[in-house]
Amino acid sequence: MLKKNIVITGGTDGIGLALTKQLINKNQNVFIIGRDEFKGNAILNSLKSSNLEFFQSDLSESSEIKKILKTLNNIKSIDVLINNAGAIFDKRSLNTDGIEKTFFLNHLSYFALSTGLVERLENSNDPRIINVASNAHKRYNIDINDLENQNNYNGWKAYCRSKLLNVFFTYSFKDKIKTKINSNCLHPGFVNSNFGNNNQNFYRFLINILKNLLAISTDEAAQSPLKLALNDEFKGINGKYFFKLNENKSSKESYDIDLANQIWTKSMNYIKKF
Secondary structure (H helix, E strand, O other): OOOOEEEEEOOOOHHHHHHHHHHHHOOOEEEEEEOOHHHHHHHHHHHOOOOEEEEEOOOOOHHHHHHHHHHHOOOOOOOEEEEOOOOOOOOOOEOOOOOEHHHHHHHHHHHHHHHHOHHHHHOOOOOEEEEEOOHHHHOOOOOOOOOOOOOOOOHHHHHHHHHHHHHHHHHHHHHHHOOOOEEEEEEOOOEOOOOOOOOOOHHHHHHHHHHHHHOEOHHHHOHHHHHHHHOHHHOOOOOOEEEOOEEEOOOHHHHOHHHHHHHHHHHHHHHHHO
């Protein structure tokens, strides 16, 4: 198997960390991005791999994304970008630019990193972007006039809409950028990870109950992005939604071309500001 340079956001916990370990075991070069420097350095000390690097970055902040893009653009070639970082916020929160965090972290960080690393990805012979979405994207439609969830904020609804934005972005990317980079998204399954633990009340309580009853392990969930990143059978595949490793239909709304164009334009306008 050829050695690839693979960037993973949210690589210090959950699916991202499980995926990192599996890629290291397959002798891949892995660059993980995480908000917690202590946790990232602990992983480096634990895995003790010359194929692993950690970069600290809070991807809910535009200033942090600008910094991490400078760092990542020093890598000569990136073969795979795995946009995995995400969260659910029970209360509406804003970053330092005044942008709602669910929208920024779960969608705009995917958008900014993917568009900001095009040159490095195009240096690869088989460049791939993998966006970790969720089947939860089917729960709510997009309000194109309220992408920042100002009206009647609900954490679950905001999360579901952000995952739908991931799907729209995946489908639009290759055509809008006019690139050879292939972009796909996936639902890894309901995963027993630390997802939702940033909340302190009912969300955390409910999510933890459901995870204990229904969720799959992070190791199992990591199999989907692992294979989409490495397997030759996915070479040349673009603009697909995978439920685990089975190609699946996303929501009816996600195929609305006019809405996709509006989302792309509005997202790009956000990115241009930072």
